[in-house]
Amino acid sequence: xQSELPTLDVLWGRTLVVQVVQDPEGSGQLGELVGGRVTFxxxxxxxxxxxxxxxxxxxxxxxxxxxxxxxxxAEPQDLLAGAPPWxxxxxxxxxxxxxxIDFVRWWDGAAWRxxxxxxxxxxxxxxxxxxxxxxxxxxxxxxxAESLHGVTRAEIAALFAAAETRSVTSELVSVLEPELCDPxxxxxxRGGVVAxxxxxxxxxxxxxxxPRWRRRLSPVDHRRQLVxxxxxxxxxxxxxxxxxxxxxxxxxxxxxxxxxxxxxxxxFRVGRGIGVGVPRNARKIPTxxxxxxxxxxxxxxxxxxxxxxxxxxxxxxERAYDHWPDWFPRSPYDNDPDRGDxxxxxxxxxxxxxxxxxxxxxxxxxxxxx
Numbered sequence: 001x002q003s004e005l006p007t008l009d010v011l012w013g014r015t016l017v018v019q020v021v022q023d024p025e026g027s028g029q030l031g032e033l034v035g036g037r038v039t040f041x042x043x044x045x046x047x048x049x050x051x052x053x054x055x056x057x058x059x060x061x062x063x064x065x066x067x068x069x070x071x072x073x074a075e076p077q078d079l080l081a082g083a084p085p086w087x088x089x090x091x092x093x094x095x096x097x098x099x100x101i102d103f104v105r106w107w108d109g110a111a112w113r114x115x116x117x118x119x120x121x122x123x124x125x126x127x128x129x130x131x132x133x134x135x136x137x138x139x140x141x142x143x144x145a146e147s148l149h150g151v152t153r154a155e156i157a158a159l160f161a162a163a164e165t166r167s168v169t170s171e172l173v174s175v176l177e178p179e180l181c182d183p184x185x186x187x188x189x190r191g192g193v194v195a196x197x198x199x200x201x202x203x204x205x206x207x208x209x210x211p212r213w214r215r216r217l218s219p220v221d222h223r224r225q226l227v228x229x230x231x232x233x234x235x236x237x238x239x240x241x242x243x244x245x246x247x248x249x250x251x252x253x254x255x256x257x258x259x260x261x262x263x264x265x266x267x268f269r270v271g272r273g274i275g276v277g278v279p280r281n282a283r284k285i286p287t288x289x290x291x292x293x294x295x296x297x298x299x300x301x302x303x304x305x306x307x308x309x310x311x312x313x314x315x316x317x318e319r320a321y322d323h324w325p326d327w328f329p330r331s332p333y334d335n336d337p338d339r340g341d342x343x344x345x346x347x348x349x350x351x352x353x354x355x356x357x358x359x360x361x362x363x364x365x366x367x368x369x370x
Contacts, residue, residue, distance in 0.1 A: 005127065006135070006164075008059050008107045012051060013163030013193045014134050015040050020187040021144065021180070033191055036202040040134070046070070049130045052088070055201045059107040060087050062095070065130030066102065073122065076215035078370070079104040081115040085207035093212055097367065099219060102126040151175050163193045211369035222366040223339055227330075229357035233323040236353070241296035241319075250292050251315045254308040264310040267328045269337060301349035304337065322355035 005011060015038055019031060031039035031048070036055075041048040049063030062079075079096050080089055087106050095101045103126045105112045114123055133140050137160065145153040155175040162168040173185045185194070192200035217225070241247070254266055270289050293302050296319075303319035305328045310316075318327070342361050346354060359365060 004124075004135070005061070005105065005112045005131070008053060008057075009166065009199075010164040011061075011131075011134070012038070012053060012059075012191070012199075013166070014137070014140075014160060015051060016188055016191040016193060017160055017163045018134060018140070020184050021148070021176070033187070036200045038191070040131075042132075047130055053107075053199065053201050054086060054204050056086075056204060057109045058084075058086055058204075060092075061105040061107070061112070062092060062101050062103065063130045064100065064102045065126035065128065067129050070129075072099075072218070072220075073119075076218050077102075077115075077118060077122075078214045079115055079118070080212070080214070081117055081370075083115070084108065086204050088205040089208040089212055091205070093214075097213060097215055097363070099215075103130070149177060162195075163188060166193045166197065166199060167195045168193050169195050213367040214370050215366055216368045217366040219339075219366075226339060226342070226357060226360055227324060229360050230324040230355075233356045235320060235322050236300075236355075238300045238321060241298075244292070244295050246288070246292040246295045247317070250288050251308070251317075253288060254310070254315055258310050265307070265327070266309075267305065267307040267325075269305050269328060297348075299350050300353045302345060304342075304345070321353075 006014070016033065019033070019038070019040060031041045033039075037050060037052045039048065039050045046064050046066035049061060049065075051059060051061050053059040077096075079101065080087065080092060083089060083104070083106060087104070092101065092104060096104070103114070103123060105114050105123075105127065107113075128135060133143070137157075141153050141156045141160065144156045145151060148156070152175075155172075159168070159172050159175070162172050168185070168188050170181075170185055173181050173188070176184060188194055189197060190200070192198060257266065258264065268289055270293055289306065293306075296302065301321060303321050305320040305325055307318040307325070307327050308315055309318070318325070320328075324330075339361060343363075346358050346361060
């Protein structure tokens with residue numbers, strides 16, 4: 001698979017043709033065009049790119065390129081190292097820190113560049129995955145000739161060549177089916193590749209000043225260290241929440257599960273969107289758990305784990321606010337809490353209710369400035 005990027009005008013024109021001919025009604029299925037910014041999405045969540053061109057002839061390309069063979073880099077990647085001041089560093093930094101993007105390339109008017117310390121094979125791989133099939137023009141022409149009724153390879157090749165040189169005419173577009181001609185031509189005109197039109201472009205972003213953040217820990221390493229700290233953390237003394245209708249309802253449901261499954265120990269971790277339970281068949285009651293958790297909140301915050309143990313006629317309830325309890329086992333399938341959930345919870349706690357690992361949970365623990 002080819003991985004070398006074509007020049008800016010070629011990549012811009014080729015992207016527009018593929019996007020509009022495949023999606024002439026502008027549904028956004030393959031991305032969108034807004035001013036001097038075009039986004040191309042192959043319909044897979046981890047394969048997309050955005051190309052932004054600026055008024056001085058420079059451009060930036062960023063996105064995500066992953067396939068079934070993708071392996072995350074062992075160390076965090078600084079995709080913006082050495083980027084010139086016109087690259088929108090302020091906009092791209094959060095995407096890089098959250099690992100939403102895998103690559104950033106910038107066009108300096110003569111060639112595409114990228115952060116110098118990056119492994120070339122990874123740059124080429126991720127770019128090729130994200131931009132395929134735009135890089136293989138012969139294959140692309142062949143696919144279009146097969147899918148477009150009555151259009152020859154020569155006619156498709158001519159349309160691509162014209163888009164890449166900003167010389168598209170209505171005659172070149174007229175080879176398409178009648179219902180495609182007007183929307184395709186109008187879209188290409190909006191993209192600045194029709195004969196006689198000026199290239200569309202964005203104003204240069206304000207150059208960033210001062211230090212910027214980059215990751216020193218990957219999200220996996222950050223979470224691993226956080227969980228290790230939670231396991232070792234002490235539990236601060238807190239008052240037992242008073243009995244509530246929500247607690248009575250939950251205990252009754254636990255009794256039903258006990259009668260149904262014969263299990264005597266039910267433990268849960270509640271996070272964003274779902275409760276994770278032990279045993280697995282207990283996962284059908286997370287909604288009630290979240291309601292109970294909200295009811296029992298106070299200045300001390302909300303519990304992170306809860307346990308219901310059946311002891312004869314009694315249901316014993318244990319809660320953990322500050323640590324990972326030994327009665328909630330780690331799963332080999334990764335049942336770690338979402339760090340965002342933990343940060344959100346700590347933001348609503350008073351100073352005295354903060355666990356010993358509060359600073360470690362913050363973004364700043366995994367970032368350094370450069």
